[in-house]
Amino acid sequence: MIKELVVISGKGGTGKTTLMAALSSLATDKIMCDADVDAADLHLIMAPTVCAAHDFQGGRVAIHLPERCSSCGKCRDLCQWNAIREDFSIDAIACEGCGVCAYFCPEKAIDFPIKTCGQWFISDTRFGPMVHAALGVAEENSGKLVTQVRKEARRIAEEKGFSLIITDGPPGVGCPVIASLSGATAVLIVSEPTISGLHDMERVLKLCDHFRIPRMICVNKFDLNAGMTGKIEERAGSMGAAVVGKIPFDADFTKAMVHGLTLFEFNDRSNTAGEVKALFENVMRLLETSGSVKTSII
Amino acid sequence: MIVSIASGKGGTGKTTISTNMALSLKMSLTLIDCDVEEPNAHLFIHPEIDEIRKVSVPVPEVDMERCSLCKKCVEICQFNAITVVKKTVLIFPNLCHGCDGCRIVCPENAIRMGEREIGVMEIGGKDQIRFINGRLNIGEAMAPPLIRSVKRCINNDEALTIIDAPPGTSCPVITAIKETDFVLLVTEPTPFGLHDLTLAVEAIKILDIPCGLVINRADIGDTHVYDYAREEKIPILMEIPFDRKIAESYAIGEPIIDALPEWKEKFIRLYEAMKTIVNERKRKGK
Structure with a gap:
């Protein structure tokens, strides 16, 4: 053993x-x-x-795709980590990798790729x-x-x-x-x-x-x-x-x-x-x- | 001004460094121990604790009467904290990050958020020092939520808040030093000290916070830390030689400034030096 x-x-x-x-x-x-x-x-x-x-x-990270974004603000309402800025760009350090923003975005304007950490x-x-x-x-x-x-x-x-x-x-x-x-x-x-x-x-x-x-x-x-x-x-x-x-x-x-x-x-x-x-x-x-x-x- | 010590x-x-600086300054200030896994600052400050506040994180609770076993919650959870086995939903509270995704996605409204205690916050004071520390419950894995809770006690109007950060360079440290005005890095001039210092400096660069260096046990090891500081243009704000007297007073929880009162002035100057750098940077509009 x-x-x-x-x-x-x-x-x-x-x-x-x-x-x-x-x-x-x-x-x-x-x-x-x-x-x-x-x-x-x-x-x-x-x-x-x-x-x-x-x-x-180790996990995933949310990435904002501005060309698709309608600025509806849903992601900001849902994010528990205050990782989404006023202009909807995402603070990669604050992002917890939960994917809630990407899942619920009505415009599919958030990518959620696996990241190498x-x-x-x-x-x-x-x-x-x-x-x-x-x-x-x-x-x-x-x-x-x-x-x-x-x-x-x-x-x-x-x-x-x-x-x-x-x-x-x-x-x-x-x-x-x-x-x-x-x-x-x-x-x-x-x-x-x-x-x-x-x-x-x-x-x-x-x-x-x-x-x-x-x-x-x-x-x-x-x-x-x-x-x-x-x-x-x-x-x-x-x-x-x-x-x-x-x-x-x-x-x-x-x-x-x-x-x-x-x-x-x-x-x-x-x-x-x-x-x-x-x-x-x-x-x-x-x-x-x-x-x-x-x-x-x- | 918020200063973190990392x-x-x-x-x-x-x-x-954080406790001796807090004890040396003759102004009202807040000292926050964010090393919630192994908090030690209280051992040197001996604060009177007036309040112990429980800190909880959200954790999902499933109403099986309503649950249709659709597994949408399992699908959204990135942390494998929820799973469906046969006809029940299993929750692994230790893995839950509290993102709320499962509750929102549930089409049957079968999930509500309960609470789970992960640690406590101890709030008190000693003379001019307002003292707060976080203490993670044994067996709990996640320090960042507790660190965030402790940091919510920061009063931005206060002249000085000192944050004693945890070691390392990953999430607990980042959570502790984020949104502070200055990071004071404490290192020792050895290969291990230098290697881990370079990692910490890289993390601070990402956060775009000015930093300075304290070299402790400055006369042991080698001189590479000094070369590195020069190359990276990191100011060395204090050097503390290896002194058996300092080591002995530390061992029993006695502040350096009690054992060697001449150090009080040096800690005041250390604070002044950091203040000058922060003010200079503010003036330049950063």
Whole structure:
């Protein structure tokens, strides 16, 4: 059975992608998946060679055809998004793609074509294959694109007989995060010892429980504030989530990123590298057992 | 003036900038936390909340007595939120965008719009700050309707409204920064910071809003962010060095200006710089 580990954080900037890249470099027989399609960064470390690029068609957009328009104003009355201007031209950014204006226009003066709102890629990297994507700027439907890249990663894993998918998830708790969680074997939540890190970890833990996904916690930069790390461990414990790693604050992470390297490629002899290896082992052990467990690891 | 604080990449310091600026200014202002998925501004402002308002979105309800199972509603729905299975109509509220199409198209008048709560709005204040945040219910997918509701509280006559935007570059961010007078982008000088900054700048260009840059942890990473700012002619309005003291005060929810009072003046100057750019642009008739 293929296992999928999804790395999320709630709060942005806690070190998801950096840690995910380091963990991925330790795993064998795996495919990497970047599900943070909104602001994808994993490729900056993995330097993928794109083998196949595909357009992503996420939805439709209304386009005004002035030569047919009788200016009756019906579209403006019906549009819930205030996307139709005084002159009946359509604000593509405000348009939700519901098609109500096009459907009811008596003159058929609104076209409603499918639009390409991003691209997704199958690539090779020095750590094996990777599926990733780039959502067009200011586009919607990132949830659908997340589902697409995960589906593709799973297809390739099945084809190549891999046992593991490691997915870099988006921040937050909304649509793209929900799309990155469904059907995952387990979630690794990367938190940080700040009041925001604690607050956001709690929300994302509740999200995992809502969808009954097993979850574990890693406290990144744990030594920046011992008191807050204690609080995070306490809260994680009270919510039944195992703390599987505590990673020190280390300038090596930023230096490695600047060089486009994983932590281990930059320096694999440090104390931090040892902690990340221990994290990897703990995660893999829990991942092994969580395949058979339907509800959360407690 | 409405200023939004955005970043592309998460965790660069949006909330730090918006809360410290709000606390530094000696004028009445509104601070709106539009990061409804993970709202954090309240952790630094400690506002007194006077009102919690539920925010709902419309969701169709079908009267099966009237329904003729014609499937016109299924046909019009672009979001697969309504379907007919055998002799019943199934609604998937999480997928419904509330476009009203199914209700209008129904020839039997069998659909009416009900309501579904997706989150709350918390309204309060602290000293000179009027504070509002949105908080999306756990398990809800769609942030934009809640962000739109929160933004309806903006009073255009107010001298200053600060919007703390969510990370990313897709619909929640666009909804948050749309129709604001200035976007202050907070970044860090790393490859991830720069990459996500360029995406955010592209989004802002589409919206045609002037922007400026705050470089946080300015002495880590490399110098490419500075090169990019120069090429794109984006003014750098503030630089904050990596300082363990700042990181420590942030960790416990203490504003920078409490830990290092000399920063108060810098946040006031940051506001003045944005005001000058916005006024200049107004004078030029944009």
